[in-house]
Amino acid sequence: MQPSKELIFTYFAGQATSVQQKAIGEWLAQSGSRELYFQWLDEWERSFPQYTPDVAHHLEGFRQRLDSPSEIHAPPLWPIETTRQHLWRPGRWVAAASVGLALLAGGWVFRNALFYRTIVTNRYQLRSLELPDGSTVALNSNSNLRIPRLGYGWLSRNVLLTGDAVFSVKHLPDDQPFVVQALDGLAVEVLGTEFSVRSRTDQAEVVLKRGKVNLHYTVADQPEQQLLMKPGDRVTLDGRGALRRHIQADTTQFAEWRYRLFSFNNTPLRDVAHQIQTVFGVTVQLTDPALARRTLTGTIRAGSSDELAEALAELLGLRVSHRDQKLVFSTASETQLTQ
Amino acid sequence: MPAPVFAILRPMGPDSDGQVPLVRSQADAPNPMPNDGELFIRNAFNDDPRLGCELLFRQYFAPLCSHVVRYVYNRQLAEDLVADLFYTFYTKELYKQVTGSYRAYLYQAARNRAYNSLRWELGRQEVLPDHLDHPDLDTTQPDRLLQQDELYRALEHAVQQLPAQRQRVFLLSRFEGKSYKEIAQEMGISPKTVENHLLRATSTVRQLLRNQRLISWSLLLITLLF
Numbered sequence: 001m002q003p004s005k006e007l008i009f010t011y012f013a014g015q016a017t018s019v020q021q022k023a024i025g026e027w028l029a030q031s032g033s034r035e036l037y038f039q040w041l042d043e044w045e046r047s048f049p050q051y052t053p054d055v056a057h058h059l060e061g062f063r064q065r066l067d068s069p070s071e072i073h074a075p076p077l078w079p080i081e082t083t084r085q086h087l088w089r090p091g092r093w094v095a096a097a098s099v100g101l102a103l104l105a106g107g108w109v110f111r112n113a114l115f116y117r118t119i120v121t122n123r124y125q126l127r128s129l130e131l132p133d134g135s136t137v138a139l140n141s142n143s144n145l146r147i148p149r150l151g152y153g154w155l156s157r158n159v160l161l162t163g164d165a166v167f168s169v170k171h172l173p174d175d176q177p178f179v180v181q182a183l184d185g186l187a188v189e190v191l192g193t194e195f196s197v198r199s200r201t202d203q204a205e206v207v208l209k210r211g212k213v214n215l216h217y218t219v220a221d222q223p224e225q226q227l228l229m230k231p232g233d234r235v236t237l238d239g240r241g242a243l244r245r246h247i248q249a250d251t252t253q254f255a256e257w258r259y260r261l262f263s264f265n266n267t268p269l270r271d272v273a274h275q276i277q278t279v280f281g282v283t284v285q286l287t288d289p290a291l292a293r294r295t296l297t298g299t300i301r302a303g304s305s306d307e308l309a310e311a312l313a314e315l316l317g318l319r320v321s322h323r324d325q326k327l328v329f330s331t332a333s334e335t336q337l338t339q
Numbered sequence: 340m341p342a343p344v345f346a347i348l349r350p351m352g353p354d355s356d357g358q359v360p361l362v363r364s365q366a367d368a369p370n371p372m373p374n375d376g377e378l379f380i381r382n383a384f385n386d387d388p389r390l391g392c393e394l395l396f397r398q399y400f401a402p403l404c405s406h407v408v409r410y411v412y413n414r415q416l417a418e419d420l421v422a423d424l425f426y427t428f429y430t431k432e433l434y435k436q437v438t439g440s441y442r443a444y445l446y447q448a449a450r451n452r453a454y455n456s457l458r459w460e461l462g463r464q465e466v467l468p469d470h471l472d473h474p475d476l477d478t479t480q481p482d483r484l485l486q487q488d489e490l491y492r493a494l495e496h497a498v499q500q501l502p503a504q505r506q507r508v509f510l511l512s513r514f515e516g517k518s519y520k521e522i523a524q525e526m527g528i529s530p531k532t533v534e535n536h537l538l539r540a541t542s543t544v545r546q547l548l549r550n551q552r553l554i555s556w557s558l559l560l561i562t563l564l565f
Contacts, residue, residue, distance in 0.1 A: 014492040025485050037484065038443035045402040051514070053404045053418055059396055062422055066389065066429060 003027055005040055012044045120144045121163070123280065123304060126258065133157065133170055135178065140164035140257050141304070142281045142325070164257065164281060166196040169211075182206075185218040186237055195229075200281060204237040217243060260303055264296045269329075272296055272312070276327070280305035287330040291318070377441055384434055392429045395441055400425070403449045409491040410453035412498070412513045412544075420452045450487050457490075497547040501540055508533055509540040 003011075003024055010016050011024055027033050121127050121143050128138040133153045139145055143163020148156070157178040169178045169190045178190040182199035186206075193211020198204060206215065208229045215227040215235060227245070229235060234246045257279040264272060270292035273284035282305045286292050294316060302308035309327050313320040321328050380398070384391035400421060408417040424445070428434060437444045498506060504526070511522045512533075519537075523530040 049405040
């Protein structure tokens with residue numbers, strides 16, 4: 001339904017009721033409403049101007065600015081060329097060399113670090129990296145990936161993962177397998193493909209988007225078993241060592257944590273908590289069961305679990321506290337009681 | 340709205356014969372092309388972009404400033420932001436990418452600039468300079484419009500809530516661009532008091548924005564139900 005111009009003007013002036021605002025929101029969601037919206041906004045601004053600037057004066061300034069060529073070729077704020085030259089100054093090389101020496105010495109002491117490169121993300125970070133063989137990895141927060149420095153690509157392609165990651169594996173001419181060692185005695189052997197692995201202390205999950213992977217797993221001291229996955233398969237391994245295979249026709253929601261965008265549509269807080277859990281790998285606890293039933297609609301882009309939690313807390317009038325890797329939501333009144 | 344959008348929305352009928360887009364856009368022209376009185380300017384852009392820009396400037400500079408000032412509460416800043424918008428519009432040839440009306444584009448870009456300027460003022464340096472003017476904003480979710488409307492109204496409300504004298508000092512300083520001295524003279528108070536009023540007024544408005552959290556998150560539309 002298209003609102004009247006009067007209603008939109010009332011709305012611009014901040015006098016619309018929340019029901020009217022909602023109606024306008026729905027109207028704006030329709031295609032083609034945008035142009036009319038801006039047409040009316042323009043009319044409203046012209047009818048009720050905050051003030052009248054000196055257009056002639058500014059137009060003159062605008063013309064002059066367009067005429068002066070110096071500004072068009074204005075130097076960038078941080079001149080790129082000169083910083084590049086700085087790198088070539090001998091002082092830098094000496095510094096770099098000593099840092100390099102220190103690193104080498106450190107490497108001798110920490111041999112494990114010498115043989116393996118470990119990429120760690122804290123709870124705010126997302127990282128994507130390219131492995132020496134051209135395969136790519138997107139690493140979620142609170143995760144850690146260990147890659148051998150020596151022999152990767154010609155002896156073996158074994159990596160060790162704790163946390164969440166999406167792998168896009170390049171197939172090598174010699175059919176060399178790519179193996180992701182997860183915890184819980186689970187190993188994913190890849191035959192050129194795209195898939196995600198979650199390897200947390202209490203559960204492991206593998207989702208295959210394209211290609212073919214072979215799972216090796218051991219359950220309760222039994223000999224190693226294998227499972228061949230097909231695209232769309234999702235395999236979970238829970239803390240008790242039970243392996244389940246689910247068939248997921250829709251892989252559009254594949255590893256959504258990469259985009260950090262959360263959309264809710266009348267979503268109960270319980271499910272929101274679950275999403276935070278899957279995306280950021282932190283546990284979320286709701287102290288009051290009534291909380292779990294409250295619902296939320298909207299879209300939020302949040303870079304970290306903290307940011308999202310803070311936003312939710314403020315919206316819903318909740319208190320949020322952190323205990324280690326755990327977010328606890330409680331109602332404001334409840335906290336007052338405990339204090 | 341431009342033809343391509345319509346071409347997507349409308350299921351291809353049996354009469355469509357492949358080469359429609361151009362024909363279709365003309366056939367649909369009266370409908371999707373907004374009544375924006377910009378036909379003349381549009382033609383000017385074809386012949387001489389610079390003239391087109393100047394015409395747009397003449398037509399929209401004042402209302403755009405009036406709109407931006409609702410966000411930034413500073414005339415000088417508003418005028419600079421809008422002038423800069425036109426400058427980028429011309430030098431980066433963004434007018435070539437505008438698909439809807441220039442009006443919708445300019446308002447949206449001006450709002451984004453105002454929004455980012457506010458954000459910057461609050462010390463969150465997450466400005467996205469290059470994306471600001473990008474006409475892709477046509478596809479912005481409608482929620483964003485609502486959210487931005489909400490923001491300027493919240494600001495207005497905050498300013499209205501200030502005590503009378505503080506409000507006057509705030510507006511004289513930010514809006515009229517007057518110096519402490521001038522305000523002190525005009526209102527018959529000491530410059531120190533003026534400064535004090537301003538500090539408090541600014542922090543009140545800031546506090547409001549922080550509370551609203553409209554700035555830091557792109558939180559779009561929220562309804563809460565039990």
